[in-house]
Amino acid sequence: MEELLEQILSECRPFIQKGKVATYIPELAKQEPNDFGIYVQNSDGSHYCAGDCTKHFTIQSIVKPVLLLLALMDNGVEGVCAHVGVEATGKPFDAINVSDKSLLSEHFNPMVNAGAIVLCSLLKGESYDVRFERLLNLVRQLADNPEIGVDEAVFRSEQECGYKNRALAYLLKAHGLLQDDVEAVLRCYFRACSIRVCSRDLAHIGMTLANHGRHFKTDERLFPAEYARFVNAVLMTCGMYDGSGEFAIRVGIPAKSGVGGGIMGVVPTRMGIGIYSPALDEKGNSVAGIRALEQLSKRMYLGIF
Numbered sequence: 001m002e003e004l005l006e007q008i009l010s011e012c013r014p015f016i017q018k019g020k021v022a023t024y025i026p027e028l029a030k031q032e033p034n035d036f037g038i039y040v041q042n043s044d045g046s047h048y049c050a051g052d053c054t055k056h057f058t059i060q061s062i063v064k065p066v067l068l069l070l071a072l073m074d075n076g077v078e079g080v081c082a083h084v085g086v087e088a089t090g091k092p093f094d095a096i097n098v099s100d101k102s103l104l105s106e107h108f109n110p111m112v113n114a115g116a117i118v119l120c121s122l123l124k125g126e127s128y129d130v131r132f133e134r135l136l137n138l139v140r141q142l143a144d145n146p147e148i149g150v151d152e153a154v155f156r157s158e159q160e161c162g163y164k165n166r167a168l169a170y171l172l173k174a175h176g177l178l179q180d181d182v183e184a185v186l187r188c189y190f191r192a193c194s195i196r197v198c199s200r201d202l203a204h205i206g207m208t209l210a211n212h213g214r215h216f217k218t219d220e221r222l223f224p225a226e227y228a229r230f231v232n233a234v235l236m237t238c239g240m241y242d243g244s245g246e247f248a249i250r251v252g253i254p255a256k257s258g259v260g261g262g263i264m265g266v267v268p269t270r271m272g273i274g275i276y277s278p279a280l281d282e283k284g285n286s287v288a289g290i291r292a293l294e295q296l297s298k299r300m301y302l303g304i305f
């Protein structure tokens, strides 16, 4: 297996040239485009890795499935669906208004920024610092890594340059879709995006989702299977930005990417996958990362269709 992963990395490495690291958050522009790592966690406890699989990067949008999970744990399915839709927007993740009508919650889903910002406001906790700590603790628990923390430099960069997110959050507020103080909600959202992880952490989180809520190592039930099915279904239709349809055909598994260069793959009942390669295509997906997942899926028959 390790040999297969090495082989996939060397076959996919040339695709790094086709992408570019994100620059709209200045701190992300400092990433090394040639970093490339993959980590696979199997349901039988075995795990394999190749390349830079313990290199740290910010989780970015891959926090969105965890945010959705915590919102479901706090509010239930109905409580979440009252505030955010589940249909793919077909638009970029940070699109300002995805409809030509007045903005409604059904116009966005939990995997685009508008949905994720609203989800922050659904978390339980007397302050937004408490809500963020609960989210961070869930990331740590799912990843089985108590060391996970925040990249403060990326957080500051997001705070300073997150103009579109700020515009989006005020628009949500103007349409009555966000009740709380916009800056407090945004601080929680930006901190969530700035959580530092490595490919192994993503593979562990993916494996717990693949395991329908049972911890990948201890088998302890962390959340109801119904919530895992909800999250995995949304990942399948909306997880890879506005490239989710093509990804479903080429790779065929629920997955989430982030502009930090990470991808988390979920192979229900079988496997969690973490990949890091920060050179992105124009939609925000890791070019070599998608290619590697495609190869792994083809050679190991991972596609769920």
Ligand code: GLU
Binding pocket: 059, 060, 061, 062, 093, 094, 113, 158, 165, 190, 193, 257, 258, 259, 260, 284
């Ligand atoms: N912090 C990023 C933003 O909201 C996350 C984007 C992403 O990974 O898609 O702009």
